[in-house]
Amino acid sequence: MLENNNSSMSTRKIVQLLLSRFESEVCIEGINSQLRAVTLDLVTSIVTAAHSGAEAQFKNESYLADFLEEQEYRIKNFVSMIPRSFHNYEFQTSNGARSTLFDLPPREFIKSVETVKNEPTDKLATAYGVVWFHSQLLSEFQTGKKSKAHQENCLFVYAESVESLAQDYLEADDFISPFLEWAMVDALIYSRTLDFFQSRAFWKQIKNFDSGQLIDGPLLLEPNDISLTGSKIKDLILEFAFSALGNAIGLLGVWWLATLLTETSTEKWILFTGVMASHWIVSALSNKSVIKNAGRTKDEVNLQMLWDMCQMHERVPSMNIGLLLHLLYRLEEKGGAFSPSVYALLAKRAKRESK
Incomplete structure (x- = not known):
């Protein structure tokens, strides 16, 4: 049963009621995490949007019950997509099989990680709640290794799933999570830049290419290097x-x-x-x-493009919308291409901040 006195039902109380219905089904209990914070952002934004100007309706217990049931389904389905989108990671189990576990609900995940070889359960439980960390792409290119934060938290972008997540987020006007917006933008740019680098399309005709040279700036080729x-x-x-x-x-x-x-x-x-x-x-x-x-072939052009993409990615953490859009458009003029979801997410953020 809901509270008998709904006349004093505040936004905060509705948020608590809604969270209590499903939070343990999307977040690992007892761990304060990015995923839990995103869930709270979404619940708060949905309740605030629905409650604003409709306080009288929420005094009706039947209306409130229907609202909670409907929103529980929406948010639970959406939040359950987040771990699998940012943790496209396979584990080797004790019997030698390989398995993707981050698409499991929290309770099933905890049971399953006990079979993972050479991975502490508490470490993986913490990783489950991590949505995203920014990584220094140039450093990754230089060392040939993923950043420590990405390795420890099993962060491997599943770009198609992040795209789907972004589309669902954009279609829901009442979904607002600044952190998730940043995470999706950063991850999609990271993934696109990494794909471009790993394609090696611009390495084929360059002798003795050393990715470490990218750290000091774009590689300037001499004619005899081609x-x-x-x-x-x-x-x-x-x-x-x-x-x-x-x-x-x-x-x-x-x-x-x-x-x-x-x-x-x-x-x-x-x-x-x-x-x-x-x-x-x-x-x-x-x-x-x-x-x-x-x-001066396309190799030089592509290397310059890679450098510019990395430099633009370094600006994402500040989420300066005007600067990011400017850099994206400049790259587009040079032939670069990024996901339309990146532009749409930045536009949603800019529209909200302009109010």
């Missing part, structure tokens, strides 16, 4: 041929002009030499050499 094979040789030959033809035409034109404007052979050579020297000096200052142009 392996010119296949179509690149054809492109180089064609570029030299067109360049030679253009130079030959230019030489003939200047010689003809010098012949028209001068009377003696000495004057002709002085004018011809002066014009050609000026042309070569200007070309050298304003343009790259043919070989340099041939060497």
Whole structure:
């Protein structure tokens, strides 16, 4: 039974009633965690939105009971998706089998982790309540290892599931959790950048590539670092041929002009030499050499893109919406692509903060 005196039913009391119905089914008991905080955020935002301007309805016990039942189902289903979205991690059990446990409810999870090989139960119980930690991507690229926080808490992004979680969150106007918003944005950018790095598409033609060089800035390649094979040789030959033809035409034109404007052979050579020297000096200052142009392939562009993506990811913890959107649009102009959910989450946050 609900409280008999619903006339004094406050938002806080409704939040407590709603939490008490299902909290133990989505959070491990006795542990204060990020997951518990997110659950409280969502319950509070839902109750606040429903209670505002409808206090009289909540005095009706039947209405309140229906509300609690409906919202319990919504929040429980949503929150149960969070662990599996950020912990796409397989454990090896004592019998040698591999199993994903973070998609289990808390009580089943605790029972199952007892069969996990070489992993303390209390450590995994703590990890279950972790939603997300920011990681230094450049450091991960340099060392080739995941951050300590990600390793200890079994954090492995399941991007498709985070996308689905984000869509459900965006469709529910009364869902508000600043921390979860940040976690989804950070995880999706992290995942996209990591996928790009691990694709190795930009490593194939670079000799002796050392990812540690990314720590000091984008890797600037020299022409001899690029392996010119296949179509690149054809492109180089064609570029030299067109360049030679253009130079030959230019030489003939200047010689003809010098012949028209001068009377003696000495004057002709002085004018011809002066014009050609000026042309070569200007070309050298304003343009790259043919070989340099041939060497600047998409490898350089991709490495610069990777650096820019990492730098943008470093700005996520501050959740400066204007700056993040600016950096995202700049990357988009260069050919970068991020999940539409990232933009939508930032827009939802910006709309709320503008009120």
